[in-house]
Amino acid sequence: MEADRFKQLTIREVQTGIKTGEFSAEELRKEFLTKIEKENPNLNAYLSVFSEKLTDTPAGALHGVPLAIKDNINLAGQITTAGSKILASHRSVYDAAVISKLRAAGATFLGKTNLDEFAMGSSTENSAFGVTKNPCDPTRVAGGSSGGSAAAVAAGLAVAALGSDTGGSIRQPAAFCGVVGLKPTYGRVSRHGLIAMASSLDQIGPLTKNVFDSALLLNVLSGRDPMDSTSVDQPIVDFTANLDKPIKNLKVAVPKEYFGSGLDSQVSETVTRAISQLQELGAKTETVSLPHSQYALAAYYLIMPAEVSSNLARFDGVRYGLAEAGDDLLDTYLASRSAGFGAEAKRRIMLGTYALSAGYYDAYYLRAQKVRTLIRQDFEKVFEKFDIIVGPTTPTTAFKIGEKKDPLAMYLA
CATH class of the missing domain: 3.90.1300.10 (Amidase signature (AS) domain)
Incomplete structure (x- = not known):
C-alpha cells in the first residue's frame, strides 16, 4: 500500500478493501505495524505496540479495522501506564467495556498511545514517557491529553483511535492535529475500565479522519453498562443515519x-x-x-x-x-x-x-x-x-x- 494511503484510509475504505480482497485484516495490521516501527520513534505517539495479533476479528461493523487505544483504557494482559511512572509496570487484568465492544465488532488493536499523566494536561508534555510531536509540524505539540491518539490518526499510524475527554482532552488535540474528535454526552459511553481522573467529567470517545467514522465508532461504543452506574439507559441510535441529509x-x-x-x-x-x-x-x-x-x-x-x-x-x-x-x-x-x-x-x-x-x-x-x-x-x-x-x-x-x-x-x- 502506498505510504500516503495510510493517512487517508478510513473505516469505510478498510471495510471495502477487505470485502473486495484488496487486502486481508492481517495484512493490513502488519502494514500498519511496519509504518509504526519506522515513524513512531520520532513521533512518540505510541507507548507500546502489539506485535502479536491480540484477537480474532469477527465479521462485525469494525472487522479488521486497526485502532490505537489511549493508555488510560484497560486492555487485558497489556501494560496500562496512564502516562505515569507510578503505573509504568502495571498490567491490566481485564478489558474496559469499550474494548469488549470493539473486540465484538471485529476491531484490531495496534497499541497504546501517549498521554499527559493521568490525562492531566494539554500537550503530552506532562507524560512520564516524553512528549508526542505534532505530525503536521514536529516542533509543535500534538495537544493533550489524548495527544498520542490524535497524532497516530493524523500521521496514518492508525485508522482511528480512542481517547478520553474531561475538559477538552479529545477535542483539543484533534483540533491541533487536524482530525475529528468527539466527546460523547456524559453517560452515553461506559467509563468502566477507564483510569479515572475526574469521574463526573470523564468520557471515552473516538478520534477519526472524518465525521462518518466518528459516528460509526459511537454506534459501537454506546450503550448502558451495568458496570458503570453513570451510563445512561437510552436507545442506541444509528449516528450515521442523518449525515448525508x-x-x-x-x-x-x-x-x-x-x-x-x-x-x-x-x-x-x-x-x-x-x-x-x-x-x-x-x-x-x-x-x-x-x-x-x-x-x-x-x-x-x-x-x-x-x-x-x-x-x-x-x-x-x-x-x-x-x-x-x-x-x-x-x-x-x-x-x-x-x-x-x-x-x-x-x-x-x-x-x-x-x-x-x-x-x-x-x-x-x-x-x-x-x-x-x-x-x-x-x-x-x-x-x-x-x-x-x-x-x-x-x-x-x-x-x-x-x-x-x-x-x-x-x-x-
Whole structure:
C-alpha cells in the first residue's frame, strides 16, 4: 500500500478493501505495524505496540479495522501506564467495556498511545514517557491529553483511535492535529475500565479522519453498562443515519462569549468561514449569550482537582504500581507517591485536597458545583430554540513544544 494511503484510509475504505480482497485484516495490521516501527520513534505517539495479533476479528461493523487505544483504557494482559511512572509496570487484568465492544465488532488493536499523566494536561508534555510531536509540524505539540491518539490518526499510524475527554482532552488535540474528535454526552459511553481522573467529567470517545467514522465508532461504543452506574439507559441510535441529509433551516447558535479576548485571529477567521459555509448550505445562524461561560474555567479547575485528589488516593504503593519502601506504612505511602507522581499530578492533588478540606469545601468546591449548574442551565436554555452550538474548539493553534512554562498558561490552552 502506498505510504500516503495510510493517512487517508478510513473505516469505510478498510471495510471495502477487505470485502473486495484488496487486502486481508492481517495484512493490513502488519502494514500498519511496519509504518509504526519506522515513524513512531520520532513521533512518540505510541507507548507500546502489539506485535502479536491480540484477537480474532469477527465479521462485525469494525472487522479488521486497526485502532490505537489511549493508555488510560484497560486492555487485558497489556501494560496500562496512564502516562505515569507510578503505573509504568502495571498490567491490566481485564478489558474496559469499550474494548469488549470493539473486540465484538471485529476491531484490531495496534497499541497504546501517549498521554499527559493521568490525562492531566494539554500537550503530552506532562507524560512520564516524553512528549508526542505534532505530525503536521514536529516542533509543535500534538495537544493533550489524548495527544498520542490524535497524532497516530493524523500521521496514518492508525485508522482511528480512542481517547478520553474531561475538559477538552479529545477535542483539543484533534483540533491541533487536524482530525475529528468527539466527546460523547456524559453517560452515553461506559467509563468502566477507564483510569479515572475526574469521574463526573470523564468520557471515552473516538478520534477519526472524518465525521462518518466518528459516528460509526459511537454506534459501537454506546450503550448502558451495568458496570458503570453513570451510563445512561437510552436507545442506541444509528449516528450515521442523518449525515448525508441537507442542513437547510438547521438552527445554529453562535455564542458571543466564545469570540472574546484571548482568541487567536487565525482561529477566529477559520471558525467565521465555517459559519459562513453553514449559512451557504441553508443553516440559520444567530448570535446568542451563554452568560456564565466566563466562570467555566474557574469552576472546572476546582471541581476537577477535587475529584483527582479523591481518585488518585488509590495509588499508594501497596496494592499495585510503583512501591518505594519506607520505615513504616505512612512513610511507604509518602515515598511511593513522591517518586511515582509527576509535578502536574502533585499540583492537582494538592489543589483538590485544599478545595475539599474542612472550612474551605463550601467556599470552593460547593460553590463551583453551583456555578456548574448555572452553566448547564445556560446551555439548556439555548437548546430550547437551537439545534447546535458552533464555536472554536481551542483559542489558539498548536503551540511550540516547551513554549508554555507557566501552569496557568497551559490551563488556558
